[in-house]
Amino acid sequence: SYELTxxxxxxxxxxxxxxxxxxxxxxADKYVSWYQQxxxxxxxLVIYEDTKRPSDIPERFSGSDSGxxxxxxxxxxxxxxxxxxxxxxxxxxxxxxxxxxxxTVL
Amino acid sequence: xxxxxxxxxEVKKPGASVKISCKASGYIFTHxxxxxxxQAPGQRPEWxxxxxxxxxxxxFSQKFQGRAxxxxxxxxxxxxxxxxxxxxxxxxxxxCTRDASGNAFHYNRFDPWGQGTLVTxxx
Numbered sequence: 119s120y121e122l123t124x125x126x127x128x129x130x131x132x133x134x135x136x137x138x139x140x141x142x143x144x145x146a147d148k149y150v151s152w153y154q155q156x157x158x159x160x161x162x163l164v165i166y167e168d169t170k171r172p173s174d175i176p177e178r179f180s181g182s183d184s185g186x187x188x189x190x191x192x193x194x195x196x197x198x199x200x201x202x203x204x205x206x207x208x209x210x211x212x213x214x215x216x217x218x219x220x221x222t223v224l
Numbered sequence: 225x226x227x228x229x230x231x232x233x234e235v236k237k238p239g240a241s242v243k244i245s246c247k248a249s250g251y252i253f254t255h256x257x258x259x260x261x262x263q264a265p266g267q268r269p270e271w272x273x274x275x276x277x278x279x280x281x282x283x284f285s286q287k288f289q290g291r292a293x294x295x296x297x298x299x300x301x302x303x304x305x306x307x308x309x310x311x312x313x314x315x316x317x318x319x320c321t322r323d324a325s326g327n328a329f330h331y332n333r334f335d336p337w338g339q340g341t342l343v344t345x346x347x
Contacts, residue, residue: 166333
């Protein structure tokens with residue numbers, strides 16, 4: 119089983135930059151996707167293939183990767199961005215999700 | 225607009241089976257694969273399996289191999305997921321989600337997601 123590790127929680131003030139990280143073995147060799155899930159709702163894709171953003175996702179969402187750590191960055195964080203964020207990658211033809219990071223906008 | 229609508233909540237007893245439907249609209253059904261992902265209360269999502277809606281090929285997580293079945297009905301643009309031998313640990317919200325990259329099992333990503341179907345397994 120492949121493990122993706124995320125910090126359980128991140129807090130940010132409105133207008134500031136939030137960084138959410140995801141680490142895993144050999145993650146540099148894999149594409150990472152990021153999903154936003156608001157309470158009681160289905161997940162929404164916000165970043166795929168490490169750095170690409172779907173056309174309907176705001177530009178303040180960006181992705182990057184360095185070594186075995188992928189990072190989701192939210193610039194100018196807004197109250198509506200408060201949610202759980204999950205990273206996801208494939209290993210041996212199986213999809214795995216990170217444990218999730220709860221983003222709180224204080 | 226791409227839309228996935230799932231069947232309603234289910235309550236099942238241990239040992240039973242459950243079959244959930246996922247009706248797709250707003251795109252060419254046979255051009256995009258479909259995945260099933262479940263999420264137990266307070267837990268991370270868990271990938272279960274995938275179907276190539278063009279040729280019926282399926283792949284499953286080892287955890288669900290032999291217990292989960294995914295089929296498609298192209299005339300109804302609907303995908304079904306059946307999970308057998310249910311146990312209390314299978315209590316979760318089950319989601320269908322389109323593979324936005326197409327029908328190849330490669331560089332897959334999940335977009336969009338259905339509204340979810342709560343399956344409760346209890347004696």
